[in-house]
Amino acid sequence: MTEKRNIAIIGAGIAGQEAASVLAGLGYKVTLLEKQERMGGMLNKWSKLFPDFSSSQQILDTVQVSANKNLSVICNADISSITKENGRFELSDNSSLKVYADLVLLATGYNLFDATLKEEYGYGVFENVITSVDFEKVHKSGKKLTTLLGKEPRRVAIIHCVGSRDAKSGNTYCSKVCCITGVKQAIEVTRMWPDCEVFNFYMDLRLYGSKYDSLYLEAQKHHKVQFIRGRLSEISERQDKGLQLKAEDTLQGRPLRMNADIVILLVGMEACEQNADLCRNNTLDLDENRFFKSKNIHYARNISTQPGIFMAGSCICPMSVNETLESSRSAAFLVDKSFRSVQVEE
Ligand SMILES: Cc1cc2nc3c(=O)[nH]c(=O)nc-3n(C[C@H](O)[C@H](O)[C@H](O)COP(=O)(O)OP(=O)(O)OC[C@H]3O[C@@H](n4cnc5c(N)ncnc54)[C@H](O)[C@@H]3O)c2cc1C
Numbered sequence: 001m002t003e004k005r006n007i008a009i010i011g012a013g014i015a016g017q018e019a020a021s022v023l024a025g026l027g028y029k030v031t032l033l034e035k036q037e038r039m040g041g042m043l044n045k046w047s048k049l050f051p052d053f054s055s056s057q058q059i060l061d062t063v064q065v066s067a068n069k070n071l072s073v074i075c076n077a078d079i080s081s082i083t084k085e086n087g088r089f090e091l092s093d094n095s096s097l098k099v100y101a102d103l104v105l106l107a108t109g110y111n112l113f114d115a116t117l118k119e120e121y122g123y124g125v126f127e128n129v130i131t132s133v134d135f136e137k138v139h140k141s142g143k144k145l146t147t148l149l150g151k152e153p154r155r156v157a158i159i160h161c162v163g164s165r166d167a168k169s170g171n172t173y174c175s176k177v178c179c180i181t182g183v184k185q186a187i188e189v190t191r192m193w194p195d196c197e198v199f200n201f202y203m204d205l206r207l208y209g210s211k212y213d214s215l216y217l218e219a220q221k222h223h224k225v226q227f228i229r230g231r232l233s234e235i236s237e238r239q240d241k242g243l244q245l246k247a248e249d250t251l252q253g254r255p256l257r258m259n260a261d262i263v264i265l266l267v268g269m270e271a272c273e274q275n276a277d278l279c280r281n282n283t284l285d286l287d288e289n290r291f292f293k294s295k296n297i298h299y300a301r302n303i304s305t306q307p308g309i310f311m312a313g314s315c316i317c318p319m320s321v322n323e324t325l326e327s328s329r330s331a332a333f334l335v336d337k338s339f340r341s342v343q344v345e346e
């Protein structure tokens, strides 16, 4: 390579960091921009990962970008605009930061569904209703999950598809990772409290990944987790702060009521609201689910609708960790290929 070319990567989750390491290693000048104080994205929130209970921190340590003369990292840089002039991209945040680049890689990830929007489930009102994200926080702290009053839960219900596959929430797509998260968290609850009954309420179980099915079988066989095909309509709170669930058992075709001490809502993955800002002033497009639109979903998933802008990881669609890392390496390969002036099919 005769001339160093500049690449700006927006987002320093695992997708942005993996792509940054590969591209800086190839000799490109990379600027990695992160809106938070620290890198790592959503993995900072998770304790143990499905499907093998490996530690999230271990993945963060493995992926973390190392100091490199080709790589600069700027944190607290919340990029809100991308424009192009005289063949160069200009990226800016809401302060005076300006970054110039020959090529841009979007790795902005996703947002978590706000469970308070499902008012009928009482999140934020009933304190024994928590989300899968709250559960990760408890697990990460090394404490055991207890009720509001600090008691051992005798029964925990885990609710699938909260804010996904739900027209009322505005998200009709499947978030892909929450079924297996529900299986993983059910096992973790029984490991904390072996006598606790755990019920997972699902619409369909979507366990598409390698080793997901065996974890599901393990949950039933060794941890006695019960799976009920049922749609939850409402949660109410009793005087003693216990919870009552109203659902329809869709296999038996009859209404169902159940008491539980704690309910865990499996919140889905949503596109970032800021995606729309990044599309202003250029030809970037969003898809019908508000994630960045690929030029072609079969052979050009990492290529956006704006020439010179590529995409990696869960800003394209919901993805697990291994899919995200594969997507990042694929994006890095296409970026390198485009710099080498090999015709990339668009
Ligand atoms: C509840 C839950 C549990 C999960 N558990 C697992 C698991 O056990 N195993 C597994 O394989 N997967 C799991 N996942 C999926 C996993 O979180 C994702 O695969 C992973 O986080 C994707 O990484 P990413 O870098 O694409 O996105 P993110 O982790 O979202 O990182 C994106 C980064 O971009 C930054 N950013 C966004 N916009 C801007 C901007 N405009 N300017 C600058 N920076 C910006 C963000 O601050 C963030 O740091 C889980 C998902 C959920 C919802």
Ligand code: SF4
Pocket (backbone or CB within 6 Å): 160, 161, 162, 164, 165, 173, 174, 175, 176, 177, 178, 179, 180, 203, 204, 205, 206, 266, 268
């Ligand atoms: S992965 Fe499972 S819980 Fe998540 S949206 Fe899809 S079907 Fe629902």
